[in-house]
Amino acid sequence: MMQRCSDPVVLDMWHPVAATVELAAGVEYQTRLLGEPLSYAMSPQGLPQAWRGTQHQLPVMHAYGVLWTSLGSPPDELFEFDEFHEPDRHNVWAGSVGVHTSAPRAVENFLDMGHFPYVHTGYLGIEPHTEVKDYTVEIVNDGKEVLATGCEFFQPMGALNALGGMLMEYTYRVPHPYCSILYKSSPIDESRRDAIVIFGQAVDEENTRAHLVLSLLDDESNDRQIQAFQQLIFSQDKPILENQHPKRLPLDPAVETPIRSDKTSIAYRRWLSGLGLRYGVLPAVSDGR
């Protein structure tokens, strides 16, 4: 997978490479992005830097607790994630985890509720409450984002208890081909929602580092638990992701068999097709249009 990325869509995107809290000032770090090694650092003055080889400076941005860079000419702005800046929230980094799959596979899994009873048994779902009710998916923001609203799923109260539980409501945003934000009602304020974010770093076409960030409303005493919970959830998804084949997301609808509850995933795949994105996916031969 050492092949260089030649997809202009992906080259010109912003890509997350590290959580900034993890960075000690003045220390140089190495990572891989789109199959290429690169270095990054936070200067003692708090300025992010990223470069290729020894010299070649790359564009950088510090946003949402993450250091972003690009191998092409990225847009001036990153997508909006306003909740991150709300003063009464605190933002927590829940870790950056390597997964042997493509970034789009990781994002698609993040958008999926049907697996809750089977993969997150006792935590996010439990048999026999397996039904995915109809919800709404649209492409919003001038075609720049996929949005799924009114998504409901039964969540058990205690682990492994099928009787006590409640319908949880979720909203999913995909504002970037490799990133997704999930909103879930806050346990302390029903009118507002906690946000759980996956920023996918495409290490190469079939390897991803998932930077997990939480933007929470409740007091900080619970942070550790919530962070641990998010890690647990992601670790349950990991073996599924690593056993999914092909590793690149197939955009041809005939390669896999979607069902009605996969509306978000279908919209996401079609949206990627529409963007002309090719890196980390298996492009559809014809899109049927």
Place this chain on the structure above:
Amino acid sequence: MSVTVLSGTKSGWHPIASSSDLVDRHVYQGQLFGYEFAVWRSDDGFVNIWENRCLHRGVRLSVGTNDGAELVCQYHGWRYANRTGGVTYIPAHPADANTHSSCARSYVAVERYGLIWTTLDSETSLADLEVLDVLDDGQAFPLRPIDLWVTSETTISHLERIEIGCPTLADSTKHSDLVLFVQPVDERRCVVRGVLSERPDDEAKIDVLRFYSAELGAVRDGIEKSAGVQAAPEPAAFKVHPAVEVSIGLSSATNRQAAVPVRVRRRWNTATDVVGFELEAVSGQLSTVKPGSHIDLHLPNALVRQYSVVNAPGELDAYTIGVKLDPTSTGGSSTLHGEVVVGDELLVSQPRNGFPLRRDAVHTLLIAGGIGLTPILAMAQALDHQGLPYELHHFVRSQNHIAFADRLEALGTNVTHHLALDPDETVTQLQRLISSYTDAKHLYVCGPAPMLTAARATASANEWPDHAVHFEYFANPTQQDQSSEFEIALARSAVTLPVRPGESILEVLKNAGISMASSCEQGVCGTCGVDLIEGEPDHQDVYLNDTEKRTGKRLMTCVSRAKSSRLVLDL
């Protein structure tokens, strides 16, 4: 002792496992030329070899579970039937009768010489496998398979040059011949599967196995060393079969309405006035059947009658039905009782499910009257198999009128028979059973009309919501409205076809012999879409977006219908 080294061609037969690998409901992960398989043996002994990839979202089926009758995918719990690989249940949509005709891609499985054999090419004939006169199936004794981090070509060329010793310890295998099958796993690895032509005495068995394990292990070390291999190679990329219509046996019939020939395998009196029939496929494999389904049976006198299939999950070697003699029979049950005997051939339709079973109930109440037991029994067996809570109440005239008593007995205390109740007593009992409603309970009733009416009245009096009360043929279970009637004109082929209520455009096209690609058949995947030249479509799909629906230039033939009386399609 002679040593023979053998390896098949790309399209030939290869061993991919030992019979002893398929025990205890294990799902074995096999591989051949880079193609991966999930291999599992059901409780009825059948060996399933499937592409190791769930149809839904591509997760390896070998990380799923084998429950003895079905393979369950780990990601979203899709259930795949033994023998057919047909999808029997999709938990995200519990109410769907399941319009899916998809099957896991199956490969032929043959068990011989203690090994499991398959071929990547479904055209390869079984005769090609029967080439070994040195081995006799009854005597053959498989050794421990040895995996190598080098290609099969390298391995074969070494094996042909080396000497393999003979154990001094086992007299019984002194004259045994050794056959070494080399199985190409992927481009970098292979497995050597040794088979002795003679089975050693039981006391010597382990020693013989240890001897060859050590001998072949040393050979392996030598080959790897001379090939300069020190570490396990990275596994090659997962090879995916090109997307084609995946199906086996009878279900491959593009025309799903078509009737297929079956033979009466068994006929017996299962209760007073009730004859049981087991119908096996004349050739190929019967299609997947789900609890609550029925088949149309074409009788010798040209009548067609519908019978519910009693089969339990994974039971697909024959369809079992129960036929009650109707004293007013106009030739249906009387013909079956009077004329049809073991060995007779009949035609049956593909199973259809008008009475689908949800499996997301916290509790399921099943009520059957008389021969109405048949679909209910199939449901009870499915729930029982999955360990879901249910009770079955069977209203029946006497002990002698209980059909399929053996199957009912296996369900234990979940079954209660209510014998010889008069109509009033029946109503009272129903009122007791169908008491208050609590969330996520479901009720299924099948029986004579007065009983259905009483059950229905009781349920509504006790505030059971309609969606929790199920009668056979109660409604179209999918959310699509199939009631409209219209015609389609195929612009390029100058053909006009009628689409009647209950039929989809896709079915009509396929029945007319037009080859159409389709996948989900629920209006979500976009595979079966066609361009529309004229007419007003009634889309009903979720694939096209609102703008596309408004412009009306394309429609999904699996669910879309017409608001106008005619659609002109670009076909």
Place this chain on the structure above:
Amino acid sequence: MIKLYDFELSVNCYKQRLLMSILGVEFESVLVDFFPGSEHKGEEFKKVNPLGHIPVIDDGGFVLRDAHAILIYLAAKYDPTGNWYRTSDPELIGETAQWLLFAEGTTNTASAARLHDSLGYPFDIDECRSGAHKLFRVLEEHLWFREQEGLDWICSGDHPTIADIAIFPDVMLSEEGGVSSQPYPAIRRWTDRVKRIPGFVVMPGIFPAATA
């Protein structure tokens, strides 16, 4: 009650939770922010374990570290049947110790590869993976012959031991470190058997088996 200094995603902590669940021993889990916080390397935790690793147990003041040592202690103390660590049988003690040392090997190869790939630990990944495969080949042959002898477990006898617990998660999660278990069918079948032990619990990344 026993205190377990615990991290949900650690295989070595899981080994303790698994054994205690099987033995029906109650314990209290003290969460250590192993990742991303590296709390086990902090000054505070060094008071509990100067080596700075988890798991550690505190059983009424008796503090013990090192996963496989803790397994020995828990089995010896809390298994009234004596089956999980049979101190009355010298051969079995020897065998169990041998396989516990083997488990150190699988932890340092297969599980180290997992730490490298998922959490970015600076290990030599090729060495970890090839080391794991070499050990798995040995374990595969061993378990294959056990099956031929009608035996289910790593050590002799008809009952599982702490050696099964010690090796199980390293094998189950090896794919996360890029070590496929596909060439080792006898190992894969043995993991099914471990999953069917009464009292079995999962950890994230491990799914339960179907009943046999």
